[in-house]
Amino acid sequence: MNKNGAHPGRESGGRRSKSGRPRKSWLRRIVTFLLSCGLIGVAGLIVLTLYLRTQALPVGTFSQPSQMYDIHGDLIASFQSGQNREFVPLRDIPQYLIEATLAIEDKRFYDHVGVDLRGIARAAVVNVQQGSRVQGASTLTQQLARNLYLTQDRTWSRKIKEAVYAVQLEMQLSKDQIMEKYLNEATYYGNSAYGVQAAAKLFFGKDVSELTLAESAMIAGVPKGPRYYSPYFDMDNALARQQLILTEMANQGYITQQEADAAKREKLDIRPPEKKSLVVQAPYFRDYVRQVAITQLGIEEREFDEGGIRIYTTLDLSMQQAAEDAVAAQLEGAGELQASLVAIDPRNGYVKAMVGGKDYGDNQFNRAISDSRQPGSAFKAFVYLTALQQPGFTAVTKFKSEPTVFPYDGGRKTYTPSNFGGKYPNDYIDMREAIAKSDNIFAVQTMLQVGADKVIETARKMGVTSRLEPLPSLALGTYPVSPLEMAGAFGIIANQGVRIDTSVITRIESATGKLLYEAKPVKSKVVEPEYAYTLTSLMKSVFDTGGTASRVASLIKRPVAGKTGTTNTDAWMVGFTPELSAAVWVGYDRDRVIDSAESYKAAPIFASFIERALEAVPPKLFPVPEQVTSVYIDPATGKLATDKCPGARIETFVKGTEPTEYCSEHGAAPADQKEAPKKSGSWWNDLKRWWND
Known part of the structure; x- marks a missing residue:
């Protein structure tokens, strides 16, 4: 020991921490702990791997048909009928199709062990940057595991099981075996087609081994969303995704850029879908419910078809039958003339009946939800509802109905409407007569005085989302709307100005009874009840003597209000009782001119339906507000x-x-x-x- 009391040779090694322990001892303990944790982790991973390797995978889940019910609990339809599935070995699947699938779905398929940690991290970064879930990270193996063994529930427990089963699949099967099962068992292409062989025959009418590069890229893009990327539903989306896949294949070295460009130019010969037969009740309604569930509520298409879910809807099957019979009776022997009908309960917004055309087996286009037809004078309801809320406008407000040229746009333009048949009173008429006889001069004069912008504002409040422009012709219904929009809007008038969101689904339950969705309709007052009732009173005159619907008045044995509408190509009857609002459209799909006899069919369809649909309901008066x-x-x-x-x-x-x-x-x-x-x-x-x- 030296004079300072220190041992020779310990100036550095003997230095102690404030706690009195040597610093090297402290670091050694940390390193030892970390090594121990690492060894334990490795040992645990080895044990887990051996355990998973020895555990049998669960028995593959058998798909369960999903079912749809009406408002009374009666079965409308059972799905997953007639699956189209045909297994083909991997050697018979074109390399183009395999590579297209890898390029767009799982580019690191041959590098991961079932779960791609790098892909998860990348997706997480992208989703955080975008502020929403725009990129997924499921591998092909995870997708296969989910479709073979699990439901489509969006829960953490399902995701964990999916990852575990994916790792087990990687342990027990080769990559080629996984790819083979994926392309045959885990891919759904819509139209009941499962697997690439069924898809090749569905879209191109050929064996999968005969597919070209362009056709392979088209098919590889569909499973992401058959409702969005199928050429049967949206050719533009399908082609855009095909070209994205071809670009990715070139970027990843599967094909050259020249091959990608040539494939993008190749014209695809898509085979027309087979005609469907009317095998279920309310087919147009069924398809619309499916569309709403998938596109708005986030239910996956495969889950909707075969997940065993139960969809409870607003439809009333007895009213639906009345609607179908009313349409069929008027269109029998009418050639290519078409019709649609939508009925809504104004008290809760429930769609009670929907007919999208006269023959679903011949044409599945749903005209009831299409906003491609001009409502004509039926749109005047929004004009007069707007006017009644402005000072100076009442049922006895008068304008002269005579041939009139209306200047607009600061006098730079003019608009010259005409009455049906060129008939004019050439005298002053009041609002009741104008509505009853559907006078066009009165309607345009009214809208120009109250302002087209205010009319559009009213229509928007009433649920009309279609394009509208503030032009004089707006008063005469020259901008297309859908029957569904019109039925909902008139339902607000029937419901004393209270708007309730239109709905077709009340709730959805999983196969195990778990609640997946429950409707919670939003109510809002968009018009004061006194104005809604005043317009109702005026529109009752449409069914009086001299009114445009007077010819069917004797068929309806209860208080009813409504408005007809006629253009060169369209005929409408939109009306309501306190319990039911309905819109009927009649016309041709190709905008062919309708004659007077054809234009008269809308009102009888409406009258026949209303009376039969409500035959068990006693007539009820429209309630009169205090004001x-x-x-x-x-x-x-x-x-x-x-x-x-x-x-x-x-x-x-x-x-x-x-x-x-x-x-x-x-x-x-x-x-x-x-x-x-x-x-x-x-x-x-x-x-x-x-x-x-």
Whole structure:
């Protein structure tokens, strides 16, 4: 020991930490701990690997048919019928198709052990950058494991099992065996086609071994989403994905850029899909429910078909049958003339019936949801609803109906509408007569005064999402809408201005009874009830003598309101009772001109359907809001009627907008009658008026 008390040779090695322990000892302990953890981890991994290798994979899950029910719990359809599946060995599958699948689905297939940790990390980074899940990381082996052994539930437990089974598959099968099973058992191409052989025959009518590079790339793109990338559903999407796959194949060295470019130019001879027969009830509704479940609710297509799920819908099968019968009766022997019908319960937004055409087996295009037809004068309901909410507009507002040229766009342009058949009163008419007889001059004059922008705003509030522009022709329904939109919008009027989101599915349950989806309709008041009722009162006149639907009035034994619409190529009848709103369209798919006899078919379809659909429901009056009043008016002057006024009628007004002056053209009102004509609206008076009519 030296004079400072230190041992010679320990100046550095003997230095201690503040705790008194040598620093090397502390570091040695850390290293030893980490090595121990590593050894334990390796040992655990070896044990887990041996365990997984010795464990048998579960028995492959057998698909279960999913089922769809109506509002009463009656079965509408059972899916997964007639699967098209044919196994082919890997050696008979073109290398192009295998490489196309690898390029777009799992480029590191031959480098991972069933789970691609690098792919997971890459996907996580991309998803964080985009703020949503835009890229997945499931390998082909994971997809195979999921489709063979698991459900499509989006849960962590399912993902963990999927990863475990994928690793087991990699341990027990070669890469080629996994690829063979994937291409034959795990891929669904829509139209009941499972596996590449079925897909090749479905789309190209040939054996899979005969596929070209371009055809292989097309098929490889479909499993990602048969509803989006099938050439039967969206050729543009299918071609875009095919070209993406060809680009990826070139980038990854499977083909040259010249080969990719040549394949992109190759014209594909897609085989037309086989015609479907009407094997289920409500086929157009069934297809629409499927579309909503897959595109809006996130249910995977394969799960929808064969996941054993139960879909509970809003449809009423008895109403559906009434709708189909009404359409069939009017279109029998009508050649290529088509029709569609949608009925909605305005009290809850439930679609109760849907007919998309006269023959589903011949043509599966659903005209009930297509926004490609002009509604004509049926659109005027939005014009008059807008007007009634503006100062100065009531049921007795008058305009002169005569040939008129309307300037617009600052006077730089003009619009010249005409009445049906070129007939004009050449006199002043009020709003009730204009609605009953569908006067075009009155409608355009009204819209130009209230503003086309306000009419569009009203239509949007009522659920119309189709393109609309603020032009004078808008008043006459020149912009296409769908029957579904029209039925929903008129349902809001029937429901006293309360909008409830239209729905077709009430809930979806998994095969095990787990709730996957439950509808929670949103209610919102978009129109005050007094304005909705006033318009309802006016549209009841459409069925009165002289109204455009008067010829079917005798077929409907209950209060009903509505509006007809006719263009050169379309005929509409949209109307409602307190319990049901329905839109009927009649026309040709190719915009062929319809004659007068054909245009008259929409109203009888509507009347026949409404009466039969509600045959078990007692007639019900439209409820009268508190802010509505009824008074007797003189039609000639629009003022309060006296006992001298000929043709006096009772008219509906929002309180505060009714006339206060008596007619003086037919003699003064007796002193004891100056208050008598004015009376408050009530259900009893409404009932007596309806009964007397």
